[in-house]
Amino acid sequence: MKYYEINEPKGIASIRPAEGPIPKPGPGQVLLRVHAVSLNYRDLAIATGHYGREAKRPLIPLSDGAGEIVEIGAGVKRVRTGDRVAGCFMQGWMGGPMAPEHAATALGGARDGMLAEYVVLDSGGVVTIPAHLSWEEAATLPCAAVTAWHALTSFSLKPGTTVLVLGTGGVSIFALQFARLAGARVIVTSKSDAKIERARKLGASAGVNYTTHGSWGDKVVEISGGGVDHVIEVGGTGTLARSMNAVRVGGRVSLIGVLSGVGAEINPMPILAKQIQVQGVFVGSREMFEDMNRAITMHRLKPVIDRTFEFDQVPDAMQLLASGAHFGKIVVRVA
Numbered sequence: 001m002k003y004y005e006i007n008e009p010k011g012i013a014s015i016r017p018a019e020g021p022i023p024k025p026g027p028g029q030v031l032l033r034v035h036a037v038s039l040n041y042r043d044l045a046i047a048t049g050h051y052g053r054e055a056k057r058p059l060i061p062l063s064d065g066a067g068e069i070v071e072i073g074a075g076v077k078r079v080r081t082g083d084r085v086a087g088c089f090m091q092g093w094m095g096g097p098m099a100p101e102h103a104a105t106a107l108g109g110a111r112d113g114m115l116a117e118y119v120v121l122d123s124g125g126v127v128t129i130p131a132h133l134s135w136e137e138a139a140t141l142p143c144a145a146v147t148a149w150h151a152l153t154s155f156s157l158k159p160g161t162t163v164l165v166l167g168t169g170g171v172s173i174f175a176l177q178f179a180r181l182a183g184a185r186v187i188v189t190s191k192s193d194a195k196i197e198r199a200r201k202l203g204a205s206a207g208v209n210y211t212t213h214g215s216w217g218d219k220v221v222e223i224s225g226g227g228v229d230h231v232i233e234v235g236g237t238g239t240l241a242r243s244m245n246a247v248r249v250g251g252r253v254s255l256i257g258v259l260s261g262v263g264a265e266i267n268p269m270p271i272l273a274k275q276i277q278v279q280g281v282f283v284g285s286r287e288m289f290e291d292m293n294r295a296i297t298m299h300r301l302k303p304v305i306d307r308t309f310e311f312d313q314v315p316d317a318m319q320l321l322a323s324g325a326h327f328g329k330i331v332v333r334v335a
Contacts, residue, residue, distance in 0.1 A: 003116030005058045009049035012318045023120045025073035030123050034334045035135035037065040037114045039321045040143045055109045063089050063107040065114030066129055066138035076123040084129050088286045089142045091125035095287035127289045130297040140303040140329040143283055144170030149292040150284035151254035152178050155230055159183030164228040164246055166235050168195045170329045173304050175232045181299050195327055217245030244270040252277040304328030
């Protein structure tokens with residue numbers, strides 16, 4: 001089979017094609033013929049050596065993919081051959097609160113990931129994908145969609161709630177879509193007026209161009225009438241102070257990503273003065289994934305894909321991710 005691997009994380013060029021035998025599923029495992037995978041910024045950070053956690057070496061990268069079960073190992077009863085499934089980001093997190101050992105089962109980091117024609121996964125670490133989604137659409141769900149779902153559903157989300165999403169990448173666009181399903185009002189930030197307009201067409205009620213409005217937190221407070229209820233924070237230290245400014249007293253900031261970097265000092269006084277709840281969100285459990293898929297199925301929601309690449313175009317797909325020019329998700333078709 002064909003696959004990609006990283007031996008030394010020194011940049012996109014370190015993601016190199018390789019070939020090897022098709023793996024065999026052991027007891028409690030399934031063999032998946034991968035049809036499509038999708039990219040996350042975590043994948044770029046791992047390839048460039050800037051990920052905060054130690055990754056396996058050599059590593060088959062990427063956490064997100066969807067495919068068909070073509071073989072099952074001994075004792076597997078939960079799924080069967082022919083099932084259309086996606087892999088869970090953390091193979092060992094079935095439900096309940098996250099535990100430290102769950103992180104050691106993360107695909108494309110602690111374990112080999114999905115950027116291969118065939119992969120072996122735990123039978124408990126896959127979920128059936130919504131029937132109305134294509135392979136490419138289903139491949140976008142395991143990380144970005146589950147993360148957005150986890151963040152939104154762990155706080156008060158109801159009609160009239162105001163949610164701020166930063167940027168127009170995968171997590172933020174899924175958060176926009178899920179929040180709108182609940183009747184929430186969504187404000188989006190971007191450096192591109194064209195992307196803000198695309199977000200409006202998906203249901204965003206307002207947008208703030210952060211190059212035009214350097215103090216965009218103040219602008220969000222003005223638009224929302226006193227601050228938003230919930231911020232989907234993907235920037236990290238470069239944006240967190242403005243996010244805390246933008247949120248209302250008693251609101252929540254869900255810290256999901258660190259796209260603007262790490263290491264800067266953060267003033268904790270706004271957290272105290274405004275009684276802000278700051279929540280770290282690291283993807284989610286299989287139970288969350290299954291709950292989310294039920295909502296996606298009920299509302300016939302379609303993930304937003306910016307562009308789909310072929311399997312031999314992985315470096316090009318990663319370059320698009322690194323550029324930040326995309327809107328929504330980037331997908332690679334495998335089979």
